[in-house]
Amino acid sequence: MKFAVVIFPGTSGEGDVYHVLKNVLGKSVDYVWHAETDLNGYDVIILPAGTSYGDYIRAGAIARFSPIMEAVVAFAESGGLVLGIGNGFQILLEANLLPGALLKNKSLKFICKDSNLRVENINTFFTNHFEADEILSMPIAHNFGSYFCDEKTLEELTINQQIVFSYSSLDGKVPQVANYNVRLANIAGIINKEGNILGMMPHPERSSEEILGGTDGLRLFTSIINKLEGVGA
Amino acid sequence: MAELTYKEMGLNDEEYAQIIEILGREPNYLELGMFSVMWSEHCGYKSSRPLLKTLPTTGEDVIHGPGENAGVVDIGDGQALVFKIESHNSPSAVEPYEGAATGVGGIIRDIFTMGARPIAVLNSLRLGDLTDEKVKQLFSGIVAGISGYGNSLGIPTVGGEVYFNPIYNANPLVNAMGVGLVNIDEIALAVAGEVGSPLVLVGSKTGRDGIHGATFSSEELSDSTADKRPTVQAGDPFMEKLLIEACLELIENELIAGMQDLGAAGLTSSIAEAASKKGRGVAVDVSKVPQREAGMSAYEIMLSESQERMLIVPQVGSENKVIEICNKWGLEAVIIGEVTDDGLFNIYEGEKLVGTLPVLALTDDCPVYVRVSEEPAYYAEHKAFDANALQTKDLNSAFLDLLSSPTIASKEWVFSQYDYQVRTNTVVVPGAGDAAVLRVKGTPKGIALTTDCNSRMVYLDPYRGTMMAVAEAARNLACVGAKPLALTNCLNFGNPEKPNIYWQFEQAINGISSASSALNIPVVSGNVSLYNETESAAIYPTPTIGMVGILEDIACRQDMAFKQAGDIIVLLGDLATSLGGSEYLFVCHGLETGEVPEIDLEKEANLIELLLQGHKAKLFNSCHDISEGGLALALAESAISGNLGFKVDLAADGKAIDGLLFSEAPSRVVVSINSADISLLQESAINLGISVNIIGEVTSQDLIINIDGKAIISSDMEKAQQAWGEAIECMMD
Amino acid sequence: MFKGHVYITLKEGVLDPQGKAAENSLDTLGFSQINQVKFGKFIEVELEAENKEEAVKQLKAISEKLLANLVIENYRVEVVEVDK
């Protein structure tokens, strides 16, 4: 199986996920320049973290119009697996491949730290190596990381189990409040209805080696590999 | 813009006369402007060159010392580290966000101009009294600027330091250090290439921003700088990122003869420097320079300090390939002139020659001043201070006050705004240890990075204080397991035309020289920022030291957190008591005085050796050097980081108790080790003449120091954590 | 040649931490009479067009496609012909 890591002008996080796939997992992976229009031969498309186009106007706003994005949309519509991390998530939202938007952090500051995540849905291509309600540690590093969508969309996300990761306390408690804003604020990653497009703000590629402090993130990638090689892709 | 006189451009009568002599005529306005920026302190190093020449700059690992855009040291396996520290003080005082952001942009350009992939940024900040609203604004603006620019480049900001002192209220210091990794055979230099090679300008369009920035940064800040505000430059990190990728691709494809970033004094300086390297001349047509604004004059184009621009001299015949690759990255790249053999800097506006001057006159003929040096009266006065005369304080509350002093307290508010993890190499992250440690993918090696300077010590005794800064940097590297390799320095001082300031400057540089040769850590790059003064006062002399070190085996790294209850706590070094220049005197007695503690560089070298042996034998479970706040605060930081307590017992033996706790005497480190390993440690320590003091043990909770059996300091973890962890946050948000 | 303005504001119910922060600091600065602050974008555009309608159409088009994110933002455009 083969991964593609898309590079847009100004993309800054491509090397981190590439390193995990190639050197940690020994998978074959290519960089694909945004001007390309063809994604044939790839099984998983990754829109990497960091920044693209300086995140000018809005993170992802310009990148979504890159030539490669038409191919990404087509690839996704045909059921191909697409993973957007951080900036990649923002691009998926701007491209309407996932619902909602990401707003500026409440603190108005960039935040770089480890976060605790609760796995809300382990029955996906991306999370089948996690355990139900398991608490993971993954770094976050973003400026626009607070997820937003309208109430109707939030209901759908909830009913269809599209919320895959929630921010959580160590003891796994995610305040199960009715308050819509608080519930929104806990969302760390969502998947589309069909289950082939995942967007998340935390960085699995930054928690895939012991030397970096943990390997929880690695299991997200092995989940993908497991599913695809399992079904002989 | 209204025409300036040569005085307004910062030239004096003698210098103007010298220019006339060189040209054999009056310079025109363009030529005058070019001289004034090239002969400014910032570009010409007028007041510093003779002193800088005395720095030790050679060593077996040094590939390039001062003189290039950045220093280069060999780290084996055909790889080298490229690094330099630079100031962006006055721009940050005027516009903190853009000033700090463009400071990062500038130092990063110095790194990839050498052909290196930038892998890390550090930042050394000096701010005023954090209770002052204006200072808070400067602080948040500066940190946001570094964060905004560095983060979007995907270069981790992995370390640095922040000190707070009212002396910096109106004169904040922003020093940024850039570090890059390069294959030795791919190092690029700023040379002009062959006669006839074209000069290609790449990147941002040229605007009116930053004109006379170099001159501006060489003048004291006064109310009139308000009028100079048009010189503020805004950064474009996206453009910088494209430049990095394009330039590294050009080098990979061996298309470049020379490369030079555009920084202070813009086109004038980078072209002159590139050309002077080979005694060449250049012919430039300003009408070819892409312009952001209408109707720019040759003068404005040649002096503009618009950011994110690079000058490239392609290999003969490869200019089209160069332009092609730049365009692929969405970068504008145009030929603006060519290298000539007449040694002249000729500026054309289309066909018309609008300026002509000898290249070397700009770069080499810059006048050099050996200023008058005079020891200030304060030096002897402070030395005479007697700490025994202090009124007694409750030392437990002193301890808590120190924990929450912003200079000592956790800097998480700062570094959580920096993406310190991107590139996934940062294995000792900000706050975790005395220096940052990065792995070098594909090798067992690691590199360690730090910046250090306690400017209060430097003020009280510039010579000793600066030796202490170099020693602390080296010690910080050794504490995380790295052998110090080389250093860079950023000399932030006041107005050198004042004898007392020049004395500080001279003494500080001598301090770097002494420490650098004693510890065998050569100086490979640096930067000078003078005239950091307002009407009221000069800043403390602040010779910031940036240092890099190497870990042959990254498995031998160590951080400062206690690891397990029951480990014994050992002080490597002496139970010193000198309180001169300490944060304790400042915070608890409102005093900045005293004799700066003695430093024995030979002992420091042995301590570093001992630390490296210990790390190699994996003896240490934690390692933290003693700096601001002394022994008590070093213990507290290790405890808080490890969320474990300690019980320490000291004997006064007639020594001053506050001295024992809070002395900032150098060459001392607190380690925690397995009790079984103590004899091993003692053995190597004896051979190296370092005293090993077993002072207590790691416990599961509470921070306790008994002296002669009496509990002097006793705090529960929560209280300490809060005081240390939330101090800055509470003041800022 | 036309000059256009695009005003982008956050939709009702979308958090505006910047506005909240401004309200707070204005309070501490003693501007007690300020009740609410909302942050939006003001974008000035220069464009060619046959006529004003044409220009308005273009401004709307670029707002919807690029300048505004309709999930969280509303936009309003306005054209001011430039007298040459």
Add this chain to the structure above:
Amino acid sequence: MFKGHVYITLKEGVLDPQGKAAENSLDTLGFSQINQVKFGKFIEVELEAENKEEAVKQLKAISEKLLANLVIENYRVEVVEVDK
């Protein structure tokens, strides 16, 4: 109760990378008639004041003190009385 608007724009000659990026992107999107895009801020304020002059004064004050960065930005204020 008054409603005020504050318009914040970059000073002449200050680089506007966002604007540049928008221009390029619009170009590739085929909006060739767009010549220039400049990004600024649009801030809506609700405040109490004796009268319109009073309100204008306050808006200016908060713009200079907090909302605008006068080193690189210009501001313009405008008051619209709210009819209750």
